[in-house]
């Protein structure tokens with residue numbers, strides 16, 4: 331059977347899990363430790379997840395994987411892939427990702443995905459660029475301030491999915507990033523965004539909690 335190699339916290343990996351659920355494609359879930367460089371390097375020649383492996387071999391890049399999985403264009407992946415607004419949408423995702431990662435990383439490293447050595451590996455890799463994780467926690471209000479207009483903008487676009495009456499790849503890309511906020515202590519989504527994410531969760535048969543905590 332085909333297999334997904336992934337990190338449970340990782341937004342790019344969550345994208346693929348959401349698409350697999352929505353498209354009802356069976357697969358073997360291989361959770362990789364963040365400090366395991368050998369497994370991804372053996373498969374694709376570098377340390378990057380998600381990796382999808384099927385009878386054609388192993389491939390990376392979440393959007394390329396979803397394009398392949400969505401062969402009947404049920405998520406309108408083909409339209410998005412070639413669309414003129416792809417760049418603008420990806421820029422918006424990057425803007426969302428920055429504060430979300432700063433808020434979520436200090437919590438993610440204490441989920442069951444991370445052994446002590448994997449946690450150490452993250453800190454050694456991320457702290458030189460982001461600064462000490464303790465400072466990220468202390469700057470929580472700054473990141474929430476950066477997020478507020480981006481989330482407000484999102485609310486204006488939900489009809490009830492993103493600029494669409496049905497779920498598309500854009501909802502999967504958005505939800506995969508936004509999901510990280512569910513682990514941030516005391517953060518609360520607005521009612522409309524929470525309902526939006528729960529609708530996606532249901533349609534994509536997605537379970538974020540179990541692989542993170544149980």
Ligand SMILES: N[C@@H](CCC(=O)N[C@@H](CS)C(=O)NCC(=O)O)C(=O)O
Nearest residue numbers: 340341342377378379380391392393
């Ligand atoms: N453009 C890639 C990005 C994937 C990516 O950034 N993956 C991160 C995990 S969130 C990774 O593998 N990082 C390896 C590392 O930081 O050591 C995609 O869309 O799949």
